[in-house]
Amino acid sequence: MLLLGIDIGTSSIKVSVVDAHTQTCVASARYPEDEENTILSVIPGWAEQSPDMWWEQVKLAIRKLTANDTFDPSDIGAIGIAYQMHGLVVVDKDGNALRNSIIWCDSRAVEIGEAAFEQIGPKHALKHLLNSPGNFTAAKWAWVKANEPELYRKAHQIMLPGDYIALKLTGLATTSISALSEGVFWDFQANCISGDIIRYFGFDEAVFPVIKPLFGEHGTLRTDVASQLGLKPGIPVSYKAGDQPNNALSLNVLEPGEVAATAGTSGVIYAVSDQLVYDPASRVNTFAHVNYTPEERRVGVLLCINGTGILNRWVKDHFGHGIDYKQMNTLGKAVSPGSNGLKILPFGNGAERILHNRILGARFIDLDFNAHGRSHVFRASQEGIAYAFRYGLDIIRENGMNPSVIRAGQANLFLSELFTEMFVDITGVPVELYENDGSVGAALGAGIGSGIFSTPQEAFSQLKTLKTVEPQASTPYEELYQEWKELLDGQLANELKSNEKTN
Incomplete structure (x- = not known):
């Protein structure tokens, strides 16, 4: 049997067909193919994308895939969806999107979420929600209620990006405990939608889709849609998960102590625990993992750095004319660690949770026009991203988790030997690299x-390590990291003083 996976990324849509018997990818397609989707930011700190753009691109990618004569589309027996987390999609009673999605890196609702945290009570919120409402979907929905009241009244349901694509495929709107938890709508103590959130914001609980098991049927492919896509009708959508839980699943990271990482548009470390772990400052966040049940708790503690691959792409766009990423990495590798004094803070993509939801912006520090060229910028940007990972990993360590190894897919920034070696040397943790893809996962x-595999472990039994990168015995990175951290702390202190004067 064949399986179809859809990955709704920030930069593009990726679809893959996988042979269930061999667990290998038969064919894949991406849309757009040679460029990346833009993030709409009409006001600084805002970030939106059109749900209908995602849907059109999903159809285009699947049509491209089913036109491939390497497999028979009628053999596809189940569909799974991974998606960018925390985005708010608002639909009317006919399932039409009423506005652009307010996506994961949008910062407009930070103050709304932080006020809710204080009013609900930090200790109570963390015990029940495991997170501050801070900058998550619940706060974004509250922003719509306050600022777009007419649209709020028209809304029939709210959902996450993957829920919307499943709705378009099947005509059925569903959600899961994992999805509700990533929106900060789930009460982990009461095992239900949070009454505290509903009461505080004055939400109508009827806007939430029906709750289904994450591994289970979320509707079947509509006949009219199937004919558009070159697929047979009735195929079940039997899996939906946010991109980071899905990445962890695809790396077979399912049990306490196991840790996954990604370095795409954003950078993430995702550690699994069997305890309801929360950071007292909500700098890292805890959500129900793909295999979470109230009886057997498996949660993912997620460190997110918004400015990761997006910084690397920005550097390429503005400093890498005429060269590709591989050439950028070669030029960066020719520069010594420390980039001849140039330091970059990579925080230019909205409010950063590890910085208490502050919008710091990216900073180039000690740039010398006589001493630095683009090779230094290439290296310093990747060093800055790796330092940010270390900064966040230390927060995870403060919360009692000390990974002995991190699993990552050999993709995005982990395609860069330069970055991978930096990451390992700066964090001090070995990295196991795998052939990994969100759509395949x-x-x-x-x-x-759909029951083809009896357990998640069985589904990834063929997973093989491509390479293990170990920390070097002696590097200058600890001293360089401490210098970088001192600069970051200084920038945060200056920003805090500036805000106090303004207020």
Whole structure:
């Protein structure tokens, strides 16, 4: 049997067909292919994308895939979906999107979420929600209620990006405990939608789709949609998960102590625990993992750095004319550690949770026009990203988790030997690299949800380590990191003083 996986990324849509027997990818397609989707930011700190753009691109990518004569589309038996987390999609009673999605890196609702945290009570909120409402979907929905009241009244349901694509495929709107938890709508103590959130914001609980198991049927492919896509009708959508839980699943990171990482548009470390862990300052966040149940708790503690691959792309766009990423990495590798004194803070993509939801902006520090060229910028940007990972990993360590190894897919920034070596040397943790892809993970997740595999472990039994990168015995990075951290702390202190004067 074949399985179809859809990955709704920030930069593009990726779809793959996987052979369930061999667990290998038969064919894949991406849309757009040669460019990246833009993030709409009409006001600084805002970030939106059109749900209908995602849907059109999903259809284009699947049509491209089914036109491939390497497999028979009629053999596809289940569909899985992975998606960018925390985005708010608002639909009317006919399932039409009423506005652009307010996506994961949008910062407009930070103050709304932080006020809710204080009013609900930090200790109570953290015990029940495991997070501050801070900058998550609940706060974004509250922003719509306060600022777009007419649209709020028209809304029939709210959902996450993956829920919307499943709705378009099947005509059925569903959600899961994992999805509700990433929106900060789930009460982990009461095991239900949070009454505290509903009461505080004055939400109508009827806007939430029906709750289904994450591995399980979320509707079947509509006949009219199937004919558009070159697929047979009735295929079940049997898996939906946010991109980071899905990435962890695809790396077989399911049990306490196991840790996954990604370095795409954003950078993430995702550690699994069997305890309801929370950071007292909500700098790292805890959500229900793909295999979470109230009886057998598995949560993912997520460190997110918004400015990761997006910084690397920005550097390429503005300093790397005429060269590709591989050439950028070669030029950066020719520069010594420390980039001849140039330091970059990579925080230019909205409010950063590890910085208490502050919008610091990216900073180039000690740039010398006579001493630095683009090679230094290439290296310093990747060093800055790796330092940010170390900064966040230390927060995870403060919360009692000390990974002995991190698993990552050999993709995005982990394609860079330069970055991977920096990451390992700066964090002090070995990295195991795997052939890994979000759409392939979603496809295999569909196999679990449809019963083709009896357990998640069975679905990834063929997973093989490509390479293990160990920390070097002696590097200058600890001293360089401490210098970088001192600069970051200084920038944060200056920003705090400036805000106090303004207020």
